[in-house]
């Protein structure tokens with residue numbers, strides 16, 4: 001009986017043990033299978049932090065990297081990653097597997113003109129997700145025609161239905177056999193032709209040859225017969241190519257003008273986005289390539305891409321594009337540019353060319369593509385009207401067209417600096433939030449004239465397009481961000497407060513900033529949140545806070561003052577609603593910040 005009892009107890013123990021193991025295993029498997037469910041919950045919780053995280057237009061990027069540093073929440077936002085995310089949203093599409101990897105003959109040909117900006121146009125247009133281009137010049141129609149169309153097709157990139165295939169070889173334009181061959185391949189093909197002031201083009205052409213052969217004669221000697229500036233030598237290749245109409249005539253025998261778009265090489269440099277809009281319209285593409293894709297690199301002196309089909313980082317064209325030109329005798333340039341030398345534009349009588357296709361409006365007549373004086377890329381004059389710090393009533397003189405940003409004389413605009421709600425209470429529970437944008441190394445924002453609006457994606461902008469005239473340093477009744485962003489670029493610190501912020505705290509903030517450095521701006525801003533109605537802003541960074549903690553603010557100012565990409569300490573020109581000019585603290589360069 002006792003033995004029986006022991007057996008029963010043993011059996012019961014085994015059963016209990018088995019039950020425990022089974023339950024543990026069950027729980028374990030349940031956990032494994034629902035891991036994604038749990039992480040889903042976690043993610044959902046993480047999606048609901050406080051106001052500041054929700055109310056910023058950069059919220060999608062905030063998850064990038066958030067850390068606690070010196071009692072502040074620091075979030076690091078990658079601008080380029082964010083851009084990629086935007087791009088990918090239109091890059092991905094549902095495709096049938098059989099649509100993949102098909103190589104097609106070109107729908108679009110970039111036929112020339114050599115040294116007019118053809119590489120720039122190709123690189124810019126292939127940013128479009130619906131355009132795929134052969135990277136190298138294929139030279140099919142003039143060099144490798146005997147290889148046949150199949151060979152040519154294999155040189156093209158794979159495309160899916162709906163994508164355009166494109167190729168550029170600038171020598172197509174000047175080779176007589178090419179237009180008929182292209183027509184034979186595809187009579188409906190679209191043609192792009194970049195033209196540039198032929199004198200600048202000739203100098204660029206000469207520069208390229210000279211880089212390969214330093215024993216070459218001077219440009220002036222090659223361009224004129226007998227060494228005097230009397231007779232232009234139109235047999236010299238660099239000059240000859242500039243007689244665009246001669247070559248165009250051949251193309252227009254095969255293709256109607258509506259199948260050809262003439263792209264301005266000058267505008268491709270001064271305003272690439274505008275020229276790319278024309279190209280996208282001509283190719284029936286959605287206007288995807290915009291100003292956001294470009295930045296002007298002042299070191300290179302040309303627009304560059306913030307990202308492209310193959311690279312997500314900012315980059316310019318290679319070293320062979322945008323070379324320095326040798327110094328050419330001004331008299332030679334003047335002689336080559338003379339209006340009365342019709343041969344520069346046309347082989348004979350300018351009116352002759354109009355008989356080729358006079359039915360279409362887009363034919364510009366003698367000036368091909370337009371009067372040369374209207375664009376002259378030689379002296380960089382395209383940037384002249386936007387030069388910073390020089391008042392220009394047609395662009396920005398700090399007086400005209402101010403309402404584009406903020407009109408100091410319009411009482412309706414006073415809402416920008418007036419509190420319409422109850423005053424916000426400071427709250428120690430809200431830690432300061434520092435946002436650091438990874439500014440691309442070569443990012444150079446453009447100056448925009450007052451006839452163009454500037455808006456920002458960031459709630460508190462820390463970089464971006466701005467006005468050519470920057471603000472005089474000091475405290476303002478209100479200063480729009482389109483002005484103070486220029487000050488940030490010069491290394492200023494901008495202190496912002498919400499008009500409804502606590503008055504005592506506003507005074508404390510002002511005192512700290514005024515005692516720290518000369519290069520400061522103080523202005524209200526309605527973009528701040530009720531929880532953190534104060535902010536300090538430096539180039540590419542901002543610190544939003546609820547209460548005034550002197551050490552935190554001083555630390556931020558020391559870290560980001562003078563950190564803008566331009567080292568300019570001189571005072572600004574814009575003074576509308578300036579109430580107190582800033583005082584020099586150590587010296588004009590703010591050598592010692594927050595002494």
Ligand SMILES: Nc1ncnc2c1ncn2[C@@H]1O[C@H](COP(=O)(O)OS(=O)(=O)O)[C@@H](OP(=O)(O)O)[C@H]1O
Pocket residue numbers: 113114115116117118119120170203204205207268269302303304316317320321322323324
């Ligand atoms: N964004 C940008 N970056 C650099 N360069 C630019 C750009 N846009 C136009 N250009 C001008 O393009 C000139 C070269 O023209 P092409 O690309 O047609 O040359 S080529 O025929 O393919 O050799 C090149 O000529 P050079 O200045 O003589 O080098 C440039 O003036």
